[in-house]
Amino acid sequence: MLDLSHARDRMVDIHVSRRGIHDRNILEAMRQVPREVFVAPGYEEFPYEDGPLPIAEGQTISQPYIVAFMIEMAELGAGDQVLEVGTGSGYAAAVMSRIVERVYTIERHAGLAETARQRFEELGYDNIEVRTGDGTKGWPDAAPFDAIVVAAGGPGAPLALQEQLDVGGRLVIPVGDEPHDQRLLKVTRTGAATYSEEDFGGVRFVPLIGEQGWPENGSRSKIRGASHDRS
Ligand code: SAM
Numbered sequence: 113m114l115d116l117s118h119a120r121d122r123m124v125d126i127h128v129s130r131r132g133i134h135d136r137n138i139l140e141a142m143r144q145v146p147r148e149v150f151v152a153p154g155y156e157e158f159p160y161e162d163g164p165l166p167i168a169e170g171q172t173i174s175q176p177y178i179v180a181f182m183i184e185m186a187e188l189g190a191g192d193q194v195l196e197v198g199t200g201s202g203y204a205a206a207v208m209s210r211i212v213e214r215v216y217t218i219e220r221h222a223g224l225a226e227t228a229r230q231r232f233e234e235l236g237y238d239n240i241e242v243r244t245g246d247g248t249k250g251w252p253d254a255a256p257f258d259a260i261v262v263a264a265g266g267p268g269a270p271l272a273l274q275e276q277l278d279v280g281g282r283l284v285i286p287v288g289d290e291p292h293d294q295r296l297l298k299v300t301r302t303g304a305a306t307y308s309e310e311d312f313g314g315v316r317f318v319p320l321i322g323e324q325g326w327p328e329n330g331s332r333s334k335i336r337g338a339s340h341d342r343s
Pocket of ligand 1: 197198248263
């Protein structure tokens with residue numbers, strides 16, 4: 113395989129580090145994970161540009177900066193158990209797996225989940241579990257999680273995900289009334305039934321489709337998940 117480590121270092125320096133992400137573990141993980149393995153055929157020339165790229169099923173692999181930003185918001189630590197909703201290409205799960213103890217990642221499209229699983233196996237990343245399903249319901253048998261990162265935008269923060277956070281756990285999720293006009297929220301579980309919320313600004317993600325997300329048919333009736341006490 114072509115050695116693209118120089119292009120990768122450049123991407124991390126220019127698009128991630130210089131834009132304000134200074135966590136050494138994130139930068140090191142992004143220098144390690146070969147992003148070119150995660151892009152669709154035909155896009156191998158572009159893995160180190162700072163933009164989202166198309167993958168199968170009309171979905172996208174998120175831009176490197178936003179992957180780094182969400183991981184920084186989630187404050188990942190070495191011993192953490194992390195849930196990702198929206199495996200997509202598998203790139204973000206791969207990066208997180210270089211930082212934490214175990215990553216559980218759910219994707220609603222079986223084909224994407226299977227391709228990601230094969231990529232993890234080929235790379236020898238054996239601390240990632242992949243499941244096909246509706247991630248808005250979380251992964252109850254692996255809960256509680258230290259962090260949950262949702263890579264698609266929903267109408268609210270799903271209750272199931274909030275409840276699967278450990279106390280002190282962080283949920284990072286794009287939320288908005290329009291599927292492509294969202295705010296990036298961090299919901300922290302501060303106690304058994306208490307949560308705090310911070311807003312990290314506007315973002316654009318593909319819609320989170322599921323029981324506690326948007327309906328599949330495109331109708332945008334509101335299904336509000338978040339109803340816990342907030343400070
Ligand atoms: N993290 C991915 C990566 O690094 O390539 C990018 C994810 S892409 C922006 C969002 C993904 O969320 C899509 O693959 C989409 O199919 C998936 N998705 C949307 N709703 C979902 C749900 N309820 N459960 C699981 N996956 C979902």
